[in-house]
Amino acid sequence: MVGIQNPAAPRRATSPDPPRAGSLERTTMTPTPLIWITEQIHPDAVEMLRARAEIILPGEDATPHHDRITGIVVRAAPIDADLIARLPALRVVGKHGVGTDNIDQPALSARDIALHTAAGANAESVADLALTLALMLARAPDIASDALKRGTPRPNVDMTGYELSELPCGILGMGVIGRAVARRLAGFGAQVSGYDPMLPDAEWPDSVARRASVDAVLEDTRMLFLHLPLTPDTRHMLDLTRLRQMPQGSFLVNCARGGIVDEAALAQALNEGHLAGAATDVFEREPPAPDLPLLHAPRIIGLTHLGAQTHAALRRTGTLIATKVLTELGV
Template sequence: MTLRPTVHVLEPIHPTAMERLAEGANILGPEAPFPSKCDAVIVRARKITAADVAACPRLRVIGKHGAGLDAIDVAAAEARGIAVLSTPGANADSVADLAVGFSLALLRNIHGATLALKAGKTLERHERQGWDLNEIEIGIFGLGSIGRATAARMINGFGASVRAFDPGLPEASWPQGVTRAASLEDLLQSSRLLIIHAPLVPDTRNAIDAYALDMMPEGAFLVNCARGGIVDEPALAAALKSGRIAGAATDVFAEEPPAADNPLLACPNLLATPHLGGATNGALLRVGRSIVDQVIAQLSVTASGAKGASDTNTKEN
């Protein structure tokens, strides 16, 4: 008799995905203590450390509900032969929509105008006059599935001019209508609105620091729907307070949730959300189904491999 694997779901996922998971596995929910005697784990934002990996003796699969693996100790998992799976691109449309929404909110000062109206204050002329998306140069740092989705919305939906920098994307895959910047510095110098969709890797950590922000045009805007850690938060706070950067919006922070004394939180020209770029019903359904299907399939493969090895050992003995 084949035993059903146990999958520990550390954070809530879409109910439809949970139903699908229950068809092929026993489930431990977020309320169950972790580490546990699970065969697989599905995680959204929670960190999976080397200690977690070591404390789960039966663990064979780690499924990331999303794309970024920076919160998972992949090296520790691979050293144990544990498969690490993710869902790149499954929530691209939802995150791109948020990036566009942030951009419109910044360029039209929606948040500032709302607060002024509620307080009975009259807006200054510069606070009333916004910008059309198609009259400024838009730069996108990172052209993965989310960056390409954002570019398509800006170009096809708003007739905007878009440049981008992504050294890892080959020319054959470069999206039509997007001008390729020669370097990050080249992109920064021309971007009145910079949208960040790059992964957090050693080369991108603190890539947008004080020096980078100074390269941007005076009064530019910045949107980060990628990862905390790409933007130097104290440097951005200083640029926002001085007016060097007119406004910024971020869905991510280097520390999540951000500490109460994070300097960005004191900036009135900052819009912020708690890492919910992929938190739409459609995205959660797509991502949940994708990671559940991958985890169940991988567990089946590893179970078959273990059985084959056991059979071989039995015959040899």
């Protein structure tokens, strides 16, 4: 997209003739909101914002306009207290996704700045990826494919895998994504248990046995799915002690947040052979350093936060958060 040509004049919404209410021609009556889009979002969401506000697009320099920015749409960029302090007109932050660990919420609350998320919009895509990773761990098609490409169609490892119905599955976090994973597992005939102290009994899936604690899930789970938010309570929840609570030869799938798992502990559990494999779409530092020990542990599948990266999820997430931000700004 074309960048801002004049730093003193951010990208303006186009308006028909006669001008609509809230357009730049009517700023003496109703100031037009200025929304900063920090990272790429779906084009339909950009057009929704452009139609009713001025916008600063990803890659454009927002610094000259800090005094006028009234809204932010953010994905993973840090929105910290220092930045918030430089935005005196800020009224709303819209998180393109669910996790808000990149946003200083106390700093927003101190100025009564609204924070909205797109909870649930990417659930189906993240759940699809979680099941994909679970099947890769259970059947190892990537190992067979790599061997075939090297000219050794029969890898020098035992390729006997598992059906998901053979592996007791556990889900930590039964929010929208966790429940979407549970629906998919039911289709595979899997035995599933879960833990989430916040979900009311009325919303708990019939196909999932409710456990009273994290430890109760771990002790009989061979395929563990993580779908928790990253909070002080969940940071490094899966340490070496807890990983060793899982049965020998278990698998772990993390499509939540990197900090929930102690990466050094996970590498050790894989190197020791206690875990048979792990797949993670998230890391404590993204992207991870190439020399991160976890990346060199046996049977680790690492991705680059692709869970919500589908056409449908990006459109749903983008248009939902655009709607929430515009509504908060009253346009």
